Amino acid sequence: MKVSKVTLVLMLFFANVMFHEVAHGLGIKSTINGKGFVRETLQEQYSWLEEGKADILGLYMVSSLLKKGELEGDIKDYYTTFMAGILRSVRFGAGQAHGKANMLCFNFFQKNGAFERTAAGRYKVNYLKFEQAMNDLSRKILTLQGNGDKAAVEKIQKEMAHVPDELQSDLDRLIKKGIPVDVMFEQGLSVLGLE
């Protein structure tokens, strides 16, 4: 099937988002050491880590299904779209669960060489290291959930779930260039001329 670049990006983005939601439905619900449900054990630390789980496990599923031939496309495109998705959604802020999860992934990936920032301030995925980083982060989050280790989750949140200065200055450049964070559609009966 031959599709335009815009259609391709939308398909990749859709797959990543869809499998994010699928990943929420799977995974560890109860701790493996008798502490009870992960949600109850991690308390206020639960939501943001669960968003991080869905992000990274969703991507893990995409890459696994691709290897099995159940999905079409090039894994490099899915990885690049995932990275672009992090840079897009952090512009909505890093205070809430999704934003914190994004920043955990960003900082973890940077530390593990899954992407590089060029001298020109551009972000480039390292396809060789990306898969390993994805697997390692998946393992880390699932282990935290399985152990219901709230203190460890708090520590990770403090250390890694924030916007680093360098990224913040790159995000500021987008604002200066007038690139909108979101698109607002004019909708409603009056727009359609039905009022």
Ligand SMILES: [Zn+2]
């Ligand atoms: Zn989610």
